Amino acid sequence: MLKYTLAFLRYKGKVLMINRQKAPWQGAWNGVGGKLEPGESPKACAIREVWEETGIKLASPIFRGIVTWNLDTEPAKGMYVFIANVSPDELSDLPRATREGILAMKEVSWILAENNFGTVPTVRxxxxxxxxxxGCDPADYHCTFNGDVIEKYEIRPLPESVTI
Structure with missing residues (x-):
């Protein structure tokens, strides 16, 4: 089982992102998420982490795959990825600072821009x-890093052992 979850909350053409206050990727924009607690399912973790970090109560986030990575020759690590739609009422107090970082809505086009170095590098x-x-089934989005640089990126079928 992987140790982390990540959720992207969408409204129209924007996504709720957090500018991370802590390592890893301090100062970079990313989805909201965190570490699974013992006995917790990935879906329950995503719901809990979104609530703790944003105050938004998710009813049923959609599982979209896993992001895995390995640094140089280390074993792979990773996170479960979810998406959810939110209403404008849930976003009325943005942007705002939290203990985890700054929450703000970002245009999808900005997030995906090829020359955008403001996000965690795997997000694009x-x-x-x-x-x-x-159009796309959940998959394993795998990156191999050399330090902080992505050396290789591949989209692999989701392993059968992945359960949410």
Whole structure:
């Protein structure tokens, strides 16, 4: 089982992102998420983490795959990725600072821009497919890093062992 979850909350052409206050990727924009607690399912973790970090209560986030990575020769690590639609009422107090970082809505086109170095680097690689619920099945979006640089990126079938 992977140790982390990540959720992207959407409204129209925008996504709720957090500018991380802590490592890893301090200062970069990312989805909202965190570490699974013992005995917690990935879906329950995504719901809890979104509530803790944003105050938004998710009813049924949609599982969209996993993002895995390995640094140099280390074993792979990863996170479960979810998306959810939110209403404008849930976003009325944005942008705002939290203990985890700054929450703000970002245009999808900004997130996906090829020369955007403001997001966690893996986000641009998988975001378009993650949001394409009708056209793309959940997958394993795998990156191999050399330090903080992505050396290789591949989209692999979701392992049968992945349960949410």
């Amino acid at each position: 690689l998988f975001m378009r497919r993650v949001f394409d619920v009708e």
